[in-house]
Amino acid sequence: MNSSTSSSETSLSAESAIRFSQRGYASADQPISVLMAQALAQPDLISLAAGFVDQTSLPVEIVRAASEKLLSQPEVGAAALQYGTTAGHSGLRDVICQRLAEADGISSEGLAARCMVTAGSNQLLHLVAEAILDEGDVVLCAAPTYLVFMGTLAGVHATSWSVETDHEGMVPESIEATLRQFEEKGELHRVKAIYGVTYFDNPQGISTTPARRAAIVEIAKRWSRKHKIYVIDDTAYRDLRYEEQDEPSLLAYDDMGSHVIETGTFSKSFSPGIRVGWGVIPAELFNVLVQLKGNIDFGSPNFSQALMAEILTSGAHEQQVETLRSAYCEKRDAMLAALEASFGGKDEVSWVHPKGGLYVWLSLPEAVKTGPKGQLFDEAIRRGMLYVPGQYCFPAEGVPGKTNTIRLSFGVQSPDRIHEGIASLAAAVGAII
């Protein structure tokens, strides 16, 4: 849209051309907007699409008590209402790292110094993308992966490139084969990171096994020959476990703290309205991320951070996590039961049983196209339910996307509405087959 010629006109044209930046133009069309527009246009729709959280279990009384505790102490209250540092509230960083070290069985020494607080873990992912990716650079992701992160990558003109996954997470052999392909093309330098949602992932609900965790970090290190390849471990759903025991994160496999960028958030495990996320970052990247964040917002709201520090320290967070685990476990069971009732025994229909998180991944017969231009999407909306087309979750490059898949979220709706929504989906499938 830019003109490189000068103009000698002096008249005022009524409508001069608008000129966005390249990023401005690139930003204007994210697939998620289609879904949001649908949901807004038809508010009585049962949305099993958004990864939002349960409204009824939000921790109103816990935040009320924490807020009162902070603000009833004039000096503590004033400190919370003042500017903080760009890296984040030091008390909060300390308690996040103590908690993480304990869960991972690692030393907390030095962790807080490379921990920063962000507006949700999404901002951390955005900052990492800004810090390490130029146009044409590549991040290896699971096929499928977190669709918003692909938007973040597109925003910096980088490419998400998918590798195969199975019920244990990303397949190491597929990561290696992909790296080898880049090497053979003379393009290994383009690969800057491997990204994974390692606990109850978005969208499949699959957790990465300990052996796979070790393998992914080992591969990243081994392939960091001339240039470093980071591993981004997105642990957004770690606390939302409904079965079995917690496992150490990728950080536990990165002895030197040199390759793993770990992100987490209290949006899913506590409150998205408080909007506190965090990252633990290799030391060499830390200052760059802080500087980039300084240019965006000077640091996340200090008051939110002071609240979260109080809530974590008092043990109220763990209490809320227990509440959520039981609420979400019931909803997950409702969704699995509803799927069994509607799709059980049907040919070519299967779904993943997630041990945590907010999502169930459904595969329909290959002939059924679930995308926004296929018959099913409109038919499902007509029958009162909304889902996320699985194809939104597949990177354009790498492993081909599956056009017969659906991401279902059980986070927002009640068990009854989940049953109703799945029944509507089944009816829609029946109507178009």
Place this chain on the structure above:
Amino acid sequence: MNSSTSSSETSLSAESAIRFSQRGYASADQPISVLMAQALAQPDLISLAAGFVDQTSLPVEIVRAASEKLLSQPEVGAAALQYGTTAGHSGLRDVICQRLAEADGISSEGLAARCMVTAGSNQLLHLVAEAILDEGDVVLCAAPTYLVFMGTLAGVHATSWSVETDHEGMVPESIEATLRQFEEKGELHRVKAIYGVTYFDNPQGISTTPARRAAIVEIAKRWSRKHKIYVIDDTAYRDLRYEEQDEPSLLAYDDMGSHVIETGTFSKSFSPGIRVGWGVIPAELFNVLVQLKGNIDFGSPNFSQALMAEILTSGAHEQQVETLRSAYCEKRDAMLAALEASFGGKDEVSWVHPKGGLYVWLSLPEAVKTGPKGQLFDEAIRRGMLYVPGQYCFPAEGVPGKTNTIRLSFGVQSPDRIHEGIASLAAAVGAII
């Protein structure tokens, strides 16, 4: 740092090269870090540098009451703790726009639909930079201007280009002359915006007069021939007025809502820890900014926004502004009295009398170099005070910077400490002349 050759090595090198993005490399060195490092290294320093706010007047009781009001109503509280929309809390956007329309004497109709809430006004400035600026693009600024915004421009590889200012603000003839120069070079398309802090500006404390406000908008419109030139009106200090009456912002001169991007914040007038800023944006830019913000953080913390909406609606914000006006007015007077006591009648020493805001701009004899590598900066620190070298506030292009200037902030220190700090500065000047 990128290598474009492939590697066939298979050994693990102990230290593989780190590769930041171009933005990552560009971000790593902002002048403000020098000052922050100084302040941290010597915590007993009297800092007249940072534009932070008065600690003793932070609105602890107001926030306590607002928080209790929200959280004592289960449904209202839950809504505040849930995700919000990326554009921001609708109640907050409404009250911001009603307040703005009243202050500017314009209609509030349609304003809220192009109002978005951000993490401080800084994030709004960042988003605008992202949305409209590519490498080599130009924003015209006052000489001197807000130094952090220059960092934001540098972050997107755009250029801040300064025009002359006098006691009435940016000089229209200088803006026109600069635009003409770009046109003559065939580079008018590079100029995407004019940026001004129009109330008690950072760093000079100068307000733009009504005639100048009208002229700046008229120039932007008239020069938007082939391509639109926006005007960014940064009203961060508007509420902090200690003399005379409020004047309408640039928005009042933009009948069609087509050229002015207005930003404001409650960080200075209320609490930086709540960290709520806003922008009113021409309609064509609005969705792009929302999409870009969606990629960064999905929207600012909903809880902070719900708190600010309650605080504005209840009238508590106006009450706090009154408290701040009297606290800051006393501090401003202390700084002006201290300057008179230390520098009054001295040759080639002058300062601006600000009618609001947080800053006093001091000019010393031309021979005195105030920069971080000059004698005065170190001497002042040795004597226990810190200031912002004026040269940090001048864009590299355009009107030459003045190396004998200083930005002093009276926001943080008590009147006694302000006197002490200015006395130390005067002693430092005396010692090096």
